[in-house]
Amino acid sequence: MSTALITGATAGIGEAFTRLLAEKGFDLVLVARDEARLKERASSLENRFKIKTQILVADLSTDDGISKTIARLTQVDAPIEVLINNAGFGLNKSFLKSDLIAETQLLDVLLKVPMQLTHSVLPQMVSRNSGVIINVSSVAGWIAGGTYSAAKSYVTVLSESLNTELKKTGVKVSALCPGFTHTEFHARGKMKMDGLPKFLWLNADRVVSDSWRAALAGKAICVPGWQYKILSFISRFGPRPLVRKQGMKVRKRQRPNN
Secondary structure: OOEEEEEOOOOHHHHHHHHHHHHOOOEEEEEEOOHHHHHHHHHHHHHHHOOOEEEEEOOOOOHHHHHHHHHHHOOOOOOOOEEEEOOOOOOOOOOOOOOHHHHHHHHHHHHHHHHHHHHHHHHHHHHHOOEEEEEEOOHHHHOOOHHHHHHHHHHHHHHHHHHHHOOOOOEEEEEEOOOOEOOOHHHHOOOOOOOOOHHHOEOHHHHHHHHHHHHHOOOOEEOOOHHHHHHHHHHHHOOHHHHHHHHHHHHHHOOOOO
16 A cells, blocks of 8 residues: 655645545555644544554654654655645744744745655655655745745745656656635634635635646646636736735735734
């Protein structure tokens, strides 16, 4: 049976991926910081889907957490067939007012971690000519929304590059670029979301299902939801001064003290 490794596996999009992949028969390696939640998730998945799970308690903002995850990814006798780079968080302050340590940690988790984990697992995947990597990015990568947008832009472009480079192999790399999705993400970041229209909210299970189909089809980018297909088209190809202005308005509305 094949094994999938998911970072940020206890909530939101990561948790939705655990259920989708377990339902498809994958054994799972669950990576997150909260040991209690990892154990609960592992037990639930094993009981419901009759699969095997392994938990890795790892803080991916630390070198130790990254090293522990890489060690599992490169384990030759138990190869990883699917890598879901999902771990992440957001900041609710302007770059001018944010803490430098927090900004650095954001870049580490959103940018350095998926790059390092992808770089570590790819040699095995290429060698056996099979594997799937999904990097959870965001439509925010096409707007001007501070460090978060900049990091997600990197993740999207890296995924596109690898997708193109590996096109003639059995290894598939795809960037998932969702819009606002019902998860714990915004609450953890203490962001104001009460003014967001209901039609802009996406369901995590639908987002993950769309992403999986797109990845298997060899697509470099998946943008779930008709509303975000339209908005992402405007963000990518519209006048940049307008995109920058509207992007910053969205970010400012999410901050507790505008």
